[in-house]
Amino acid sequence: MGAASMLLLLLTRPLEFRTLVQFYIWHDQRDVSAPADHKYTGWNRPTMRRCWHFLDMTSRSFSSVIKQLDHDLARVVCLYYLVLRGLDTVEDDMTLPDEKKQKILRSFHEHTLTDGWNFNENGPDEADRQLLVEYENVVTELKLLAPEYLDVIIDTTKKMEAGMADYAHQAQTTGKVYLEKKEEYDLYCHYVAGLVGEGLSGLFSASGKEHSTLAGQLELSNSMGLFLQKTNIIRDYREDVDQHRYFWPREIWGDDKYGRAVGRPGFKDMSEMYRPENAKQAEYVQSAMVLNALCHATDALDYLRLLKDQSVFNFCAIPQTMAIATLTLCFKNPAMLQQNIKIRKAEAASLIMRSKNPRDVSLIFRDYARRIHAKCTPDDPSFIPIATACGRIEKWCEDQYPSFLIVGGPGQFNESDPRTAIAHKDEERIRKTNLQRKQKELLEANADVVKGAQALRLKEESQEANPIVYILIAFAIVFATGVGAVYGLIWLADNVHWLK
Secondary structure (H helix, E strand, O other), X not given: OOHHHHHHHHHHOHHHHHHHHHHHHHOOOOOOOOHHHHHHHOOOOHHHHHHHHHHHHHOHHHHHHHHOOOOOHHHHHHHHHHHHXXXXXXXXXXXXXXXXXXXXXXXXXXXXXXXXXXXXXXXXXXXXXXXXXXXXXXXXXXXXXXXXHHHHHHHHHHHHHHHHHHHHHHHHHOOOOOEOOHHHHHHHHHHHHHHHHHHHHHHHHHHOOOOHHHHHOHHHHHHHHHHHHHHHHHHOHHHHHHOOOOOOEHHHHOOHHHHHOOOOOOOOXXXXXXXXXXXXXXXXXXXXHHHHHHOOHHHHHHHHHOOOOHHHHHHHHHHHHHHHHHXXXXXXXXXXXXXXXXXXXXXXXXXXXXXXXXXHHHHHHHHHHHHHHXXXXXXXXXXXHHHHHXXXXXXXXXHHOOOOXXXXXXXXXXXXXXXXXXXXXXXXXXXXXXXXXXXXXXXHHOHHHHXXXXXXXXXXXXXXXXXXXXXXXXXXXXXXXXXXXHHHHHHHHHHHXXXX
């Protein structure tokens, strides 16, 4: 933003101005050209410098988060992104004949490892055309990667190229321009985004920064990609329709129930949705699409909880929080049907600064889910399912990070919350259980010593006379002596009388 824009922001939205100033001052941006980082970023090689340039040109948003990855992982993910971006550029080019496109797509993994390979047959309007014109830079750098990284990249490319080729062939040979079922929509998103998530998990595991089992979390990795892709498809509705690209499934936008809700038939064409007279029906379809994307939210939160490296967490979390914010912006927003809309820069800066740990990210999801739920109205056919989806996010946050716990130290509770009394009872029960368990373990560990001590005591008791026995013996002696004395006196008395 320029000085004039910042001044205007200060006068009209002072809180946003403060957020941006904080972001620019305190948020560190990694300089990949720094000499100290050359061994990790490869900036000292002309081919890698060109790759960093293409990364900045193809996606500034992803470029900033990729550069924050530690050590050589930033370079690896940069190359991974450029390979898939090149593949996507071929698939998106509607000027290429199907025969040519099929040949390039299905062998793209081979071209990616062919020295000096370039492709200059894309249409002049393709935004990333230059990447393929100078693709030999990517090929050169890929061959410098460790085998464990390269294997993941090539494997993902093979899977993605097959899916993209199938969909491109279907569109260009059958005249079918729409995805019919939700399952087709999910499969398409899997090929173009879910596989990206699976590949990233493989790269994170191969780097050693994350546990090796992360590469096997295919369902969660897929959901991470689908959540981002579906959000982008929803937001880019008008741009895609204007370019005759239709990614929303007919099962949703053509459903008669959204027409019946306003006394009209279902839509026959996606372009009908942006007409002013269809605004209410389009709003209901829009809600259903947002609902479809929200179903992946808790999977994304589960995935983020598995990460242990801070740079990897930031890389994964920031796009997810941006996505939930974008979904909230699109929800019941008629402007989305007329133009491409984005969240404000200050909001994006705030999300970047707050997306530092799983708890804070989950609270961001919870807050935006509450906003979506608050905007939903009972007349919407998706009202109950949306409330359920938002409640699922709320429940996930409450299960993992209970709201009656006060952050700042262990064992601190909000005493005004009724659940605190239950928590205290649970703590006491757990304390007693642990104490009993430790006592039992201590007794078992020292069982031989205890038995020896008991045996020794019994032996000593058997050897030592009981004091009561001595008392009884003394009493018997005294009693016998007394009886004998009395008897002796009586005998003397009788005998003395006789002697006289």
